Amino acid sequence: MxxxxxxxxxxxxxxxxxxxxxxxxxxxxxxxxxxxxxxxxxxxxxxxxxxxxxxxxxxxxxxxxxxxxxxxxxxxxxxxxxxxxxxxxxxxxxxxxxxxxxxxxxxxxxxxxxxxxxxxxxxxxxxxxxxxxxxxxxxxxxxxxxxxxxxxxxxxxxxxxxxxxISEPQQYLYELERAHRRLALLDSAASRIGTGTDVAGTCRELAEFVVPELADAAGVELSPPDTASARRAPTRLAAYATRPGLATGLAALDARGELVGWPRGTGTRRNLAAGRIWRRNAITAAQWRSLIPRWPPARACLTARVHSVLLAPLVSDGRVLGILLLARAGDSGSFSNEDATVARELAARAARALDRAVRFEREHTMALELQRALLAEPGQLQQHAGVETTARYRPADDGSMIGGDWYDVLALPDGRTMLVIGDVMGHGVDAAVAMSHYRSTLRALALAGLSPRRILQHADRMVADSGFERVATCFLALGDSDVATLTYASAGHLPPVWLTPQGDMELVPVPVGPPLGSGLGRYEQRVTPERGGVLLLYTDGLVERRGEDIDRGLARLTGLSLCPTDPLDKILDTVLARLAGGSEDDIALLAARAVRG
The missing domain is CATH 3.30.450.20 (PAS domain)
Structure with missing residues (x-):
């Protein structure tokens, strides 16, 4: 360095x-x-x-x-x-x-x-x-x-x-070599900072990236999410990194999660609020006391012989998202003008990655809250005396994407029960909003007394005429306990599975029509006698894997050994435990069983 x-x-x-x-x-x-x-x-x-x-x-x-x-x-x-x-x-x-x-x-x-x-x-x-x-x-x-x-x-x-x-030619070579290293450093930042979608991970990658290449210790402080100016609120330490030799001496600085802001009215705060670099070399003990109001961290800096500090604001679209803090100690040189230039460019690039993570996290939170509001908890599903149901929803393995999978149970006024499972194309807030739209449409049509195929036909036409761009697959099962029948209809969805009273897992053959929203609605339905056991409805995240034929995933599902008399909660938990690992998509499951009086 x-x-x-x-x-x-x-x-x-x-x-x-x-x-x-x-x-x-x-x-x-x-x-x-x-x-x-x-x-x-x-x-x-x-x-x-x-x-x-x-x-x-x-x-x-x-x-x-x-x-x-x-x-x-x-x-x-x-x-x-x-x-x-x-x-x-x-x-x-x-x-x-x-x-x-x-x-x-x-x-x-x-x-x-x-x-x-x-x-x-x-x-x-x-x-x-x-x-x-x-x-x-x-x-x-x-x-x-x-x-x-x-x-x-x-x-x-x-x-x-x-x-x-030979100082002059050697200086030229040093400058070329240093410029090459700095360019390589900035180029590698694009592939090493912001590799994920979470804010904490992006901050950690930034802090670890600059140590020891640019600093002996580094921290990333974030402004509270409800403010866009470092002038009005303190920052919160989100990530911290140090070279091994300083780890013990600077332990007092590692206050992740705490508010650590810089004193109000100082040049430090004004520079950061304006998005300017702040640099100080050869810091004295008195200056440490003024820079860090709390004495233990200041004393830790003195003990570790930290002599130079450089602060680079993390600015994106005119908003100060936080601060990149760099420190040098011991025999390391002071921060030069070139170091400040590199830190400014690095902070600008990191701020863009951080801004994406902040936006994604905000959208992820909104989508999750919306989905939770729309998906009833298993114990809150509408029930009729003759049907027992329960459901599960599981995000993808990394938990980073909320999709448009949903389930629903409608207890219709005439005593029948409608089971619904669906999957909207895409992820995020838009998918959650689309899920809400489909769910409301299907509920309204079902309450109007339409048959499953008519429900799908009207829903397909309504969505296509509205210009809604997100298509969805959907499966409906209408149970009529009076005549002990089930009526099925599918809009591009995978077939359900029967867990028979004998413990066999069988795919239910159902005529498949086009997904909802295509405007091509020609749907058929099939009526079968209710024959006991458990009906399992699911979305493709349960059985679909990248680079694998879907038939292999269906074979894994039908090859499960389950007990049909077990509680439905246990059955769904077992299915998820054995099949959900490695899924890149979210999963919705709905299980139903007829209850005899």
Whole structure:
């Protein structure tokens, strides 16, 4: 994770005299003579041309690279003017001192220099860090080459170092790499945040996504659902994540479910209410007290060495849904302008996913309440003295979608009983509203005394003429205890199952017409004698599975071993326990049994 490591100039050390170290000045060499030329004359060899020495001195001292000579203990014997300029220290400050003493913020692999002196093989190394002068680069880098130095007797005298600064091209590469990582981070956010449809899960995914890539700890605070402004109400912590090393120290911050808002009248609250980023680095103890009114969380931040905080509002369609809180601690760098930009974009993308989850959850709640209002509890079903009924409704396994499945029992004035099971296409509020429409229509037609096939014909035409776009399957069973008969009619629905008095499960053959709402209503009905046992009506979620032929699901249903004399509640619970697992759709079940007086 990138951190703000911009080079800043620290206070330079004092010179050798001030620090207590005194470097012996180099002996002056008069032009036209040298110890080398004197030695050459004594040995009878041609004298060294001092013009070459002056030329070499000019090259070294005028070169735009750093040049240094160090003794065998890695103490400086010479540095050229360019090295003095780029480090911010005069050449005299180096003499007789080690790098750690004069440049403590530079990381140099000293073992490489020792290896060069040991075997004489030149080596390269990358040196990084900060010097005593300001720099526009986040990290300064030099590519250095080291050569062993020997005296005239062949004894190792030290090492010569030549360093070329490569900070600018390296900074460019770092920026490209960082930009690539940030783009990859934002791209992956689309597939890792908002994978589900619940608000809590989306908040948890967001908090866990930014740790540790963008922060050491993160929280997601949500505004109450009845407000769209962080100015008028506190927020509530919905999710929290931290890197393992901080989990214990920041336990006091994990107050999920509690109201945690930011103090009123502060710049923090005003920025968040306006949808702006708020960032604070190098936070002091006094500032922690003002930022977090309750002292224990503030003390936890101080104990865990949390020094920087960034707050990014979660804004969608102009509404502030909440806050993404990022914190860095310990040796992690402060939040930079680039971090703020990334956090702003990430918060914007996450807010869209969160808004979808909020809307879905609100719609899910409305649909569920509407469905509960329309579906009578099993004990509230209308009953006649001669019929016992009970029912079950079960959402899909993940509970995220409320469908249009419904059941109904009508005790008609003439003593007959109408059993209804149906399934509206689709899910959500629209499906629940459509279910209400179909249920009311069928009730009205049944109370008018129509036969099952006539009920379906009129309902199909009424729905088609009204322009209602959601079709539905439906099955009707009209029981007449006076003549001990059952009359069936189906609008595209699966056939019911008889649990016979002998315990067999048999599909009831019924003529099937088109679904309601198609406008193609031609329905037939079938009359059979009532022969005891239990009649089971169900929707397709009980037997239908993705990628599987429906006949296999029906075979599982008819293959169940059930006792026809068991209570109806037990029979339905057994059916659900054995068949409902893995269903991707909701399920409605209705069971009926004739009761003899």
């Amino acid at each position: 990138d951190r703000d490591t911009s080079s800043r100039r620290p206070a330079a050390p004092a010179g050798p005299a001030a620090s207590g170290l005194t470097a012996a000045p180099a002996a002056p060499v008069a032009r036209g003579t040298s110890t080398a030329s004197a030695a050459s004359a004594a040995e009878g060899t041609p004298p060294v041309d001092l013009g070459y020495i002056d030329m070499l001195r000019g090259i070294v001292e005028g070169a735009a690279v750093g040049f240094a000579v160090l003794d065998t203990r890695l103490r400086y014997l010479y540095v050229n003017p360019h090295m003095a300029r780029m480090t911010g220290l005069p050449a005299a400050a180096y003499l007789g001192r080690t790098q750690r003493e004069v440049l403590p913020h530079i990381q140099r692999p000293d073992q490489v220099l020792r290896d060069v002196m040991h075997d004489g093989r030149p080596r390269e190394a990358i040196v990084t860090g900060r010097t005593w002068v300001d720099s526009p680069y986040q990290v300064r880098e030099w590519r250095c080459v080291y050569h062993r130095l020997v005296d005239s007797t062949g004894k190792v005298a030290g090492v010569a170092a030549v360093g070329l600064e």
